[in-house]
Amino acid sequence: MRPRLRLVAELAGPLSLVVVVAVAGSAMSIAQQGNAINVLVTATIVVALYVFIGNSGVWSFGQISFVAVGAFAAGLLTSPTATRQTSMPTLFKFLATTQISNTESLVLAAGLGAVFSFLAGLVLMRLSGLSAGIATFAVLEITYDVLTYWDKIGPGATTLALVPVTTSMTVGAVGCGIAIVVAFAYQHTRSCRLLRASREDPVAAQGLGISVFRHRLVAFTISGGLAGFAGALFVHELGSISTGQVYIDLTFATLAMLVVGGAGSLWGAVLGGMGLGVVDAFLSNAENGVAFGSVNVTLPNGMRVVILGVLMVVVLIIAPKGVTGSREFLERFLSKRPGRAGAGNKPGGSLAGGASVADDGSQAVPSPSRTQS
Amino acid sequence: MPDQAAEGDAVNLAGSGDAVGGAGAPPLSGSTGGLVCSEVSVAFAGVRALDKVSLSVNRGEVVGLIGPNGAGKTTLLNVLSGFASTVTGSVHLDGQDITHFTPQRRARLGLERTFQHGRLFSGLTVRENVELGALAVRASSRSARSIADRLLANLGLEEMADLPVAQLSHGDQQHVSVARAVAATPKYLLLDEPAAGLSEGSMAELGVVIERAIRESGAGVVLIDHNVDFVLKLSDRVVVLDYGEVLAEGPSDEIRRNVDVVSAYLGEAGVEDLAASQAQ
Amino acid sequence: MSWVSDLVNAISLGVVYGLVAVSVGLVFGVLRQVNLAQGEVIALGAYSLWMTRGLPVAASIAICCVVCVAMSLAIQVAIFRPLRGASALTTLIVTFGLSYALEAVWLIAFGPNGEPVSMLSSLNSVVLGGSIALRWITLVEIGASGLFFTGLVLILYRSKIGMMMRATAEDFQTARLVGVRIDRVVTWAFVFGGLSAALVAVLVTVQSPLVTPSFGFNLIVIGLVGVVLGGIDRLGRATAGGFVVGFVNSLLGAVVPEQQLVFLPMLTFLFVIVILVLRPAGLFTPRGSIVERV
């Protein structure tokens, strides 16, 4: 009973948060709706990060590359071919002429993200710790460099404009929901459980027969797929994209969300993504001035970032495992209480019963079985 | 002494464990069976940790491995399980040459080990740790869970099943790491000082769990421990290692009687342990 | 002869990043934690040079040192003390948050344009002219960082405090048990960290005088890449790693055809990936030494 309840809560918690944001967002002004959609899309990216980072315990600074690839692919192929040919004359022919629907672009972006991350993962997934962090960061830099300067595959250093804006509140919410369901389903696979164990002690995992590389690669690929998908949502939310938007700033912003929420749980990822997203949106409004009743509060320009940074630092110092403690929704209440206060009367019935050594009395200090204490 | 070791080597090279001393448990498999390493040498920065050591263990048999600190016991276990880096010689598992297999691959062939120093998944709970032992090889989630529950009950750990292992005392952690290895229902089980730091009662429980694993899955066990009594009790055959060489080898009884041979190793503490059990 | 000047330039850039790497490696050497906010210490040091531009050079440098050490210590008290024992990556993320916030503070305080520091700009003049173009600053950098580095290595590996630092790095709980007053030790590490930041601030602003809000972050990111590339465990390896990143980047920049130069970052980072995949523990970490006992 309990385990099933836990499972339901684990999925229902994050999903209901999506619904709350979507519903609350829809009730707001049209400009604020944009912010709410952005919160949903950003949370999708955070979920994608979580699938790899949260489950493998390896920090990747490269997931935004997959977002970038997804965003540019989806954006490019849905933008009008006519302007593509005038504003991007150097494009490869098939990129200049192919036109796909927005839905197709979501699928394509997810696929590309998965393929790209799979290939990168083949090379990188043997690394751990800081080396993995730096190597994935290198992937981000490389992706950025190529996308910015190779004008045969995209707009290069200029903006990709005229992408159809189709990520409505509903699409954003459904997209985020899909990512959450995928992440949830994945984290209950055998592969993921083994991966989660291996992050605690890779050597012991090897000894048990767990191929850390293989399971990491699976997580990396799924994460890359979700990231590409999120990239497509992102580009269809903004209607345009330039490489600077899917680079270091977004990387660190989403990582911050993940850590603040709690990198070890899906609930943490979603809560962190949505929570910081909302705070961010609020702060940016506050820089333009918000009215609290009759009092008009305006934050000095630039304070948004200061506050976000400080918030992140403070949360992590107080709660290094994030505000959720890296636990799933309601996990604390639904799981059996650990702890055995007093360690007292344990049920007996040990099969050993101190049989061979302790009972013969021949020793000066026989040590009876612990279980009988 | 060197003669004896050499003889043991020669016999083991032939690949049949039961020839040694003759008193070991009868092997379950044919002459190609068993976990066998032959003429293994390992050196670290010029220092020989193992020098042409051969060892074999058959299904259903417990081979004790004793020897002074630094004798090379753990290194030998590393060789068997694939964790040693520089190896000459070969390792075979049921006739298959596994010398160059990774630890993962060996584990999937049914070779499980414990580590001298914990190496539990410290953030996970006791139950999860044990379940993973089963899950890592082949078991489904459900069967892993039932295996874990049974093992924990056997060890009297069910009370702690939902605690993170980091919160367990040292002795309890030792239990969990054995349970994790046993949960994989291994063909061969390599235990590195599982009884270190256990009170004698807990040690007895441990003995029962090991015996049960042998009974149920016919596992062959290599058991390292410094509690000679514990090792002799459980083992069919005992190998004494010193300075990377096999110093003596034979059935437990023989080693037990042959206190002289190993007094260099046993010292007062060992003799005391032995005396206690001989009084039985 | 242009390859000579390319080489000189490459060495010069290498030395800068070597020095940044010392700065990062030092704190890591004591705490096994990464301090990304070290970049902001450097930035503040550089801004202090600008603010004291009216003063004599020596006074300006002295103030820069004081400012850097003070800020370094403040970071230690506010961030590293509460996070003692946390993993390298946790502190990486936390100190990232801090740099993020501090960068915004610089933006508010000093504006996005940047402020030029022209102290010591005469050091840019050439020692050997012609096609070699060896500058005084390059020599000063090599000399100063060589001295600083040697000093640190002596302290870390030859002195008692150094031994305590290494012990703290390894296992601070046990270090306490044997009587290491770790608060003091850590404080010293941050003092040295602050000094190295000041040194970086002074030397870098000679060649690259404009101090912008992202001044420190840009340096530290590449520095960190270098540190990990070289082998973060040892100061020497980390420093060499920093040097290599700078050197390789600069050399590639000279070799790559002008049209393809935009792909220089790609090439540099490809190099980083290749090295990391081949030598995960660092380019200069001997193969044998990473074997972990199981």
Add this chain to the structure above:
Amino acid sequence: MNPLLRLDDLRVTYGRVVAVKSVTLEVNEGQAVCLVGPNGAGKSSTLLAVMGAVRSRGDVLLRGTSTRGLRPEALAHLGVAMVPEGRHLFQTMSVQDNLSLGTLARRQGKRARIDERWVTELFPIIGQFASRRAGLLSGGQQQQVAIARALLSDPDLILLDEPSLGLSPVAVDAVFEVLERIRGVGVAILLVEQRAQRAIRFCERSYVLSDGEIRLEVTGGAVEDPQAVVEAYFGR
């Protein structure tokens, strides 16, 4: 006269888990006292609490003065050394460096009773492997270095948490010999051991700890009533 160490109603909890309920005991100068008990009884927790490494309630008095609020390093400098459970060497540092770190807490102006020559003689492997990285030694070798490191601070009181863990029988003998010798020069010992029999025989006073409580006190090293010890282990 005050005892060297006195634990007064010591209590250690980890969150909701009570590891030590109530422990009161004394160790006099130059005396060996041991703490035995089943796994999970709270022995390690008791030692850690003495060292100030975990939070505790109750009082720990060193030479009659409370050590409340003192950190481990401060206690080390007051002449308390500890051999923690399991290997806690500085793995990447050489054996020699590990030992040098042991001498940090030596009090100045006092002639050391225990020096490096002394420990090298007791543990020959130390001389043999002095320049080797400590992490590469075998388990038992590391344990010996850990004991040597603690001794080198020339403490008045040494806390040993299962010093025989992972040691071969001869090495265990060596450890007890070492303990004998340091007791001989006036070092007080608080010992936690699973080799209960031997520990009790060695010590002037022994306590059986179970479920975080002292169940039995044995003085004089001889066990008159083994049955009582058994019961103490079981918990009455």
Add this chain to the structure above:
Amino acid sequence: GASTSSPGGSPSTTGAKSPIIIGAVIDETNTMKPFDVPALNAAEIQASQINASGGVDGRKIVFKVYNDQLVPALTRSDAIAAVSAGASILWVSCDVNFATPAIQVGLQHKLLTIAPCIGTDQMGPSLFGPAGKLAFSYGNAPQSDGAVLARLLIQHGWKTATVVTDKLLTYFTDVCQNFSTDFAKMGGHVVSQLSYTTGDHTVTQVASQAAQSGAAATVLCTTTTPDLPAFVTAVRTLGNAKPIVGPWAIDGGFWEPSNPAISTNIWWSTFASVFGDDPSPQIRALEAEMVAKGEAPVTGGFVTGPAAVQGIVTAIKDAGGSLNGTRLAAIMQTFHDVNTISGPVSFSSTYHTVVGRPYRIIEDTAGKPHFVEILTPGPLGS
């Protein structure tokens, strides 16, 4: 919400007529602040003067300002907020990449969308397709920047040049490319083409090569990033004291090392001199007013703000008071030498960014930038 300014002070006396709301989505925090804010400040002064003299057919111009902080999603939602707040003209940041999310909102709502100082020629149909007909920038097209620099070199007898391109932005590449073509056409000779990308750490290297190339002048297309002072320092200390010439993006002088031996013989083109010596009294007055308000502009780009306001007003008047974006845009596209404070402004169906407007040439001598002359780039392709 957003900060609303109703320049002109006194409450409207014209009563019923509703104001013309310009929604400005700009950066007041980040790296575009030095460009966006002075342009807006100057535009507000201009608007207040218009308002004071009766407004546009009695309607006041009101700016509603949103700080987008260069965050893409925010840029978009700010633009939406501006539109829903009744803006009939959208005013965006001076970098086309950062501004696009806002621009597209404006275009989608068929508003006249104006950037005061975007310097690429993308603000228009070339990037935004047919919808881009509504988009204009009052900045100079890179073609003009390049052409005027070529003219500057020729005029001063610098017949050979080393061209250094920072590949960071399309704008830089465009300027240098246009310079090279025009320079060659005018009889100059490009000795060597060098490039780097801001932040790729090769600037010292490139500077060494440039210093030794032997050309009469070095043309550098970049902005005031950390690499610019490093470049200048490196070139000068290698003993090369020849002119270094750059486009508007290096205007301001604030970046120059205070060493007078380094910061000398540096030339650039700009919209107006911010060093107090601009030949136009109008501009000097405007500048003085801004300084008095504590809003001293950093670069000459600020005049594009009031110029844009003047252009908008002209278009509205021509349209008979209509605020219909399509109509206004159609009129604006036909601008030919429309007089503004920044000089004559012309647009065409290909160029929605200003071409052919006269430039101020500034020279920095020993750390003191000063106005030198006015140069007109001449018709494109000459």
